[in-house]
Amino acid sequence: MDRRLLEAAQTGNVQHLHQLLKESPHILHSVALASAENPLHVASIGGHVEFAKEILRWKPEFARELNQDGLSPMHMASANRHVEIVRELLRVDGNLCRLEGREKKTPLHYAAVKGRVDVIAEMLLACPECVEDVSVHGETALHLAVKHSQFEAVKVLVEWVGEMKKNTVNFKDEQGNTILHIAAWKKQRQVIELLLCNGATTSLAMEVNAINHSGLTALDLLMIFPSEAGDREIQEILRAAGAISARDGHNLLTPAASSLNRTAASRTRSSLMQPKNMVEYFKFKKGRDSPSHARDSLLVISVLVATATYQVGLSPPGGVWVDGDLRGQAIMGYNSPVTFLFFMLFNSVGFSVSLFMIKILTANFPMHFELQISTATMFVTYGIAVVTIAPNRLKLYITIFTSVLPSMVWPVARGVRHLIWKLRNSYRLSSEC
Incomplete structure (x- = not known):
């Protein structure tokens, strides 16, 4: 040129x-x-x-x-x-x-x-x-949008296909995969919900149990390639839409069975999207929630507890005297010594346990030794601060349990956990008898 x-x-x-x-x-x-x-x-x-x-x-x-x-x-x-x-x-x-x-x-x-x-x-x-x-690999624009995680593009294409009454959502690429196969393989819950839960494809008769050239359905791909994020919700959506594994498909893939599957799907979708028992829905479940997510959540909670207990230990309710011979000492300690003693005891227990949890949850992290030094020095400064603001007649007691607590956290926690386990087992045995 x-x-x-x-x-x-x-x-x-x-x-x-x-x-x-x-x-x-x-x-x-x-x-x-x-x-x-x-x-x-x-x-x-x-x-x-x-x-x-x-x-x-x-x-x-x-x-x-x-x-x-x-x-x-x-x-x-x-x-x-x-x-x-x-x-x-x-x-x-x-x-x-x-x-x-x-x-x-x-x-x-x-x-x-x-x-x-x-x-x-x-x-x-x-x-x-x-x-x-389709491309040389048999991919439609929908295949490519799902494969590259472009949800907004998928949404526009699916809506357009639905208005045109075309069955493009069931087109297969050169490996026999529909867009539902790819969405299940890539764990794209939004796409699966769009295809099966939101009514976007009611006129398209989505083939939930289409089999690719490897003899797998979308549900098979989800189960074969488990992810750390957990696949329970996606599996429930697929099963609610009538999805089965290829192994079970030989006995179920009849016109009557497909009709029953679609009826069951329409009845259960709303319950999947809006669970009735919110406690059961959100509590931790093995197999659905990964250990890494649980660890991250526990770490956040431990840091919040450590922050709250550290702050309230340094600034107890009622504040401190600002002048006179008692300057810098807790007002609660003089007005109600027993209450102050219990307050500091339980607050120190919460602070110690939260630091212990942080230590366990960050084991094998990079720079773990440096992190241990930081938490240890934080506990020392906490102990010095609470002893300093304590009235003279309570200083000895507070000094003792703030010094002993770090060494007692692990054996006490293990003992309490073992006791709970024994009580639970004994209750189970008595119920069976």
Whole structure:
């Protein structure tokens, strides 16, 4: 391509283009003969709408040309979200969104991969049939949007397919996977809920138990590739929609069974989305909630408890005397010594246990030794502070249990846990008898 024409396309300078055309009327024809990339490619990448309009006026055939990478101007404008250029190209030819590039991917495929929702909407309005186009790997735009976790793009495409009464949601790629297979494999709960729970595909008869070339259903893929995040909720949604494993499918995949599955799904979806027993729904469950999530939650709670108990230990209810011989000592300690003693005892227990939990939960962390030093020094400063604000007659007691508590936390906790376990077992045995 002529260097001057390339510069004009890169900057979107329409006046410079007119000047070049005046000096050399055949400059655009020369580009078509000598270069794999034309000025419309460059303008589409840069989003220069006016320049693109002018090129299309002179050489509309540039819109269908592929460059050395197998991409048309429409591919580039779609991937880069230049909606105005997409509109201008569609005015020239509404079928440009179906133009096959590298690996038979269309501009709609590229928009789906990048999640360009507004571009997708323009293409579907201009050419609704483009939603059925497949790549060399048998992937529709829906396959690619799910694979690249572009939920908003999936939502727009699914809604459009539902309005068109097309069965694109059940198209299979070269490995026999539907979009439900891919969503289950990638643990995309939002997509699965959209397809099975929100009524978006009621007119599409989603094939929940479609089998891919490996002989697996969407439920099989979910079970074969477990994730640390837990898959219980996704499994419940799939089963509520009538999903089964391929192993069990030989006896269940009859028209009557499918009808019963759909009826059961419609009855149970609302209960899945709005659980009646909120305590049972949110409490920790083995197999559903991962140890890492439980550890993170416990660590946050431990830090909050340590912060609260540290602060209240230094600033007890009632405050401290601000003048006189008792300056800096707790008012509660003089007005109600027993209450103050119990207050400091239980507050120190909470503080010690929270630090102990932090130590356990951060075991084998990087810089764990440094973290232990930090928690140890924090307990020392806490002990000094509570002893300092204590009345003289209580200092000895508070000094003793703040010094003993760190060494007592682990054996006491283990003993209490063992006692609870024995009581629970004895109660179970007595119930069975």
